[in-house]
Amino acid sequence: MNRKSDRAWYALFVLPLIFVFTTVVIIPFLIGIGYSFVSWDGLPLNEKVFVGMNNYIRLFSDKRFLSSITHTLLFTVLAVVIINVLGLTFALIVTSQLKTRNIARTMLFMPYLIGGLILGFIWRFIFTDVFKAVGEATGWTKVFFSWLLNGDYALIALVIVMTWQMAGYIMIIYITGIQAIPDDVVEAAKVDGAGFWPMLLRVKFPLIMPSFTISLFMTLSNSFKIYDVNVSLTQGGPNNATEMLAMNIYNEIFSLNNYGYGQAKAIVFFIAVAFITLIQVSLTKKKEVVM
Amino acid sequence: MRMKKMFRILLTSAFITALMLTGCGKTTDVDKTETSGTTSGTKETTQTSSEPAVTKIVIFQSKVEIVDQLKALAAEYQKEKGIEVEVWETTGDDYLQQLKIRLGNNQGPTLFSLAPGSESEDLKAYLADLSDLSFVSGIAENMADEKDGKVVGIPYTVEGFGVVYNKNLIDASKVTTADEFISMLKEQQGAGVNGFSLSQESYFLIGHILNTPFALQEDPKTFVEQLIVGEVTMQETEEFIEFAKVMEAVREYTNNPLEVTYDKETGDFATGKSASIHQGNWAYGMFADYDVDFEMAMMPLPISGNDSLAVSVPAGWYVNSQVSEAEIQAGKDFLEWLYTSETGKRYITEEFGFIPVVEGIESSELDPLSQAVNEFTAAGKTIPWPMNSYWPAGIVDVYLVPVAQEFFTTEMTGEEFLVKLTEAFVQAGQNQ
Numbered sequence: 001m002n003r004k005s006d007r008a009w010y011a012l013f014v015l016p017l018i019f020v021f022t023t024v025v026i027i028p029f030l031i032g033i034g035y036s037f038v039s040w041d042g043l044p045l046n047e048k049v050f051v052g053m054n055n056y057i058r059l060f061s062d063k064r065f066l067s068s069i070t071h072t073l074l075f076t077v078l079a080v081v082i083i084n085v086l087g088l089t090f091a092l093i094v095t096s097q098l099k100t101r102n103i104a105r106t107m108l109f110m111p112y113l114i115g116g117l118i119l120g121f122i123w124r125f126i127f128t129d130v131f132k133a134v135g136e137a138t139g140w141t142k143v144f145f146s147w148l149l150n151g152d153y154a155l156i157a158l159v160i161v162m163t164w165q166m167a168g169y170i171m172i173i174y175i176t177g178i179q180a181i182p183d184d185v186v187e188a189a190k191v192d193g194a195g196f197w198p199m200l201l202r203v204k205f206p207l208i209m210p211s212f213t214i215s216l217f218m219t220l221s222n223s224f225k226i227y228d229v230n231v232s233l234t235q236g237g238p239n240n241a242t243e244m245l246a247m248n249i250y251n252e253i254f255s256l257n258n259y260g261y262g263q264a265k266a267i268v269f270f271i272a273v274a275f276i277t278l279i280q281v282s283l284t285k286k287k288e289v290v291m
Numbered sequence: 292m293r294m295k296k297m298f299r300i301l302l303t304s305a306f307i308t309a310l311m312l313t314g315c316g317k318t319t320d321v322d323k324t325e326t327s328g329t330t331s332g333t334k335e336t337t338q339t340s341s342e343p344a345v346t347k348i349v350i351f352q353s354k355v356e357i358v359d360q361l362k363a364l365a366a367e368y369q370k371e372k373g374i375e376v377e378v379w380e381t382t383g384d385d386y387l388q389q390l391k392i393r394l395g396n397n398q399g400p401t402l403f404s405l406a407p408g409s410e411s412e413d414l415k416a417y418l419a420d421l422s423d424l425s426f427v428s429g430i431a432e433n434m435a436d437e438k439d440g441k442v443v444g445i446p447y448t449v450e451g452f453g454v455v456y457n458k459n460l461i462d463a464s465k466v467t468t469a470d471e472f473i474s475m476l477k478e479q480q481g482a483g484v485n486g487f488s489l490s491q492e493s494y495f496l497i498g499h500i501l502n503t504p505f506a507l508q509e510d511p512k513t514f515v516e517q518l519i520v521g522e523v524t525m526q527e528t529e530e531f532i533e534f535a536k537v538m539e540a541v542r543e544y545t546n547n548p549l550e551v552t553y554d555k556e557t558g559d560f561a562t563g564k565s566a567s568i569h570q571g572n573w574a575y576g577m578f579a580d581y582d583v584d585f586e587m588a589m590m591p592l593p594i595s596g597n598d599s600l601a602v603s604v605p606a607g608w609y610v611n612s613q614v615s616e617a618e619i620q621a622g623k624d625f626l627e628w629l630y631t632s633e634t635g636k637r638y639i640t641e642e643f644g645f646i647p648v649v650e651g652i653e654s655s656e657l658d659p660l661s662q663a664v665n666e667f668t669a670a671g672k673t674i675p676w677p678m679n680s681y682w683p684a685g686i687v688d689v690y691l692v693p694v695a696q697e698f699f700t701t702e703m704t705g706e707e708f709l710v711k712l713t714e715a716f717v718q719a720g721q722n723q
Binding site for chain 1: 385388391394395397413414416417547549550613684685688689692693694696697700719
């Protein structure tokens with residue numbers, strides 16, 4: 001009897017999800033693979049021409065696509081490192097004996113509650129108008145100029161905004177990990193004379209490895225797929241210096257009307273992101289220790 | 292025990308179903324009123340097709356300036372004819388993408404707007420024949436959008452753009468060549484005024500201003516085709532060389548357009564901080580928020596002896612051919628009413644502020660900029676808009692803006708600028 005009702009419960013919660021996932025993810029994905037072999041402008045009444053692998057071959061000579069891969073990789077590396085370092089640091093601070101730790105947690109988490117689009121618009125104002133005004137007022141024009149007009153700085157601006165948004169969220173994941181560390185282990189290490197760094201590196205880090213797995217996965221895939229902040233902060237400019245892959249694909253499909261070609265890009269994008277994140281997960285999983 | 296558990300499961304599933312249903316209902320609601328975003332829920336338009344009498348039509352159009360007035364017009368129409376008119380809103384930026392997604396999913400509006408030219412060519416299969424509307428014969432020459440001999444698009448109005456200038460600061464009769472224009476920029480800078488301004492948004496940054504050298508070609512259509520296959524280049528064409536010279540001067544003597552938004556551009560002009568801006572008569576509405584204490588007018592962008600404003604139809608009304616017969620008819624009835632009834636005519640001229648292009652509609656009062664467009668049109672001094680008719684679709688946002696951004700943030704020469712613009716046309720054209 002028990003097993004039967006367990007199964008009913010299981011089905012009750014899982015089936016609706018499976019249904020939704022199949023209809024909005026799996027089926028469109030399969031259809032999308034099909035579209036990547038045709039040349040088509042996206043309107044059902046207009047002709048689809050089968051072009052075989054041509055869309056995929058074209059990718060390799062598309063300079064704009066290749067440079068957008070470079071930007072995305074650079075952005076991802078910077079964002080993943082900075083977000084995780086900051087998130088972890090925040091987590092360590094707010095799990096210490098700090099008096100204001102509850103307030104600090106809330107404040108640090110706050111930016112995540114603001115949508116990426118809005119954040120982008122807020123920071124756009126800061127990076128252009130505020131920075132310029134500060135530069136004019138203080139004379140430090142080497143640092144305070146309109147960042148979004150310079151390709152390199154615009155990319156860094158993007159990293160800053162992404163960090164601002166994600167660090168608090170990642171912090172929460174690390175906090176859960178840190179709080180799950182049993183006190184006896186920490187005390188035993190203290191008794192054995194472990195200082196701050198050995199404690200952190202030899203005791204705490206191995207024990208919060210599962211948090212690393214999740215945090216790295218989240219930041220890695222989110223940075224790869226960034227679009228909202230990209231659109232509202234830089235729109236890919238100046239001179240395409242911050243056109244990330246998602247935006248490149250969007251432009252190809254919706255602005256240039258190349259559905260088939262854009263779809264081919266999207267498939268390649270998917271495979272790359274899946275591949276990289278899977279490697280990351282399997283690597284960090286191996287480092288996880290069982291208590 | 293068993294009964295109790297079953298009951299619980301039933302209750303929970305009922306609850307979840309209810310949640311899902313209300314959830315879905317909400318999505319539809321949100322989708323109808325939202326201004327942007329890419330989701331598209333179920334639309335009621337698909338349902339109306341199965342009903343015999345059409346009680347509602349849907350309008351989706353790109354001119355954000357007239358949305359409020361259009362809604363008022365919709366209310367009037369419902370009062371007079373008893374048919375509900377729903378107006379979907381857009382921010383303007385992604386109107387075309389939204390429209391295509393909706394048309395593609397068979398959830399398209401009854402009436403929509405397009406720019407006549409490459410846009411209406413792409414969507415040809417979705418355009419209903421409007422030839423039998425009574426006022427079609429009264430549309431000014433070459434203004435109706437025709438496909439295969441059938442009229443499919445009814446023009447909203449004509450619009451013109453050029454250099455909108457402050458009459459107190461600039462004497463148009465002294466700015467008729469590129470050199471005079473450039474020395475004007477220098478003079479204004481010397482006087483502490485920004486001589487001329489573009490703004491950072493795609494068409495206002497590069498689209499409109501690059502239209503002029505194209506329009507000055509003898510046959511802009513052939514020119515674009517030859518440009519794409521590499522038979523001609525901009526850097527070897529006189530009008531473009533002058534254009535580049537002007538752009539270099541703009542970069543040197545005026546504020547950086549990449550730091551100027553449309554709002555700032557028009558605001559600075561209205562408050563006298565800028566002597567001139569590259570804009571069209573549609574921008575006049577922006578000045579309503581300011582106490583403008585000077586007279587303004589519009590003059591041609593004076594490159595290669597150009598003495599004409601760029602005047603054309605910015606958008607036309609189109610009826611979706613993929614909805615039911617009855618709904619197509621309802622859409623046509625609305626257009627018929629808009630262009631022939633007293634209320635409709637009043638809205639076109641007074642509320643929308645359009646320059647009428649259909650016989651029988653007269654506008655008593657035009658704002659100064661529309662006045663200028665009207666005068667230039669009457670004198671035959673107009674050049675077309677190849678940017679809508681012949682440029683590859685999507686080129687401005689995806690290819691030209693990055694080049695312009697590079698031009699305005701680096702020291703590249705005008706010639707390098709032209710080389711890159713030519714490359715952009717070749718790339719965009721060959722990807723079509």
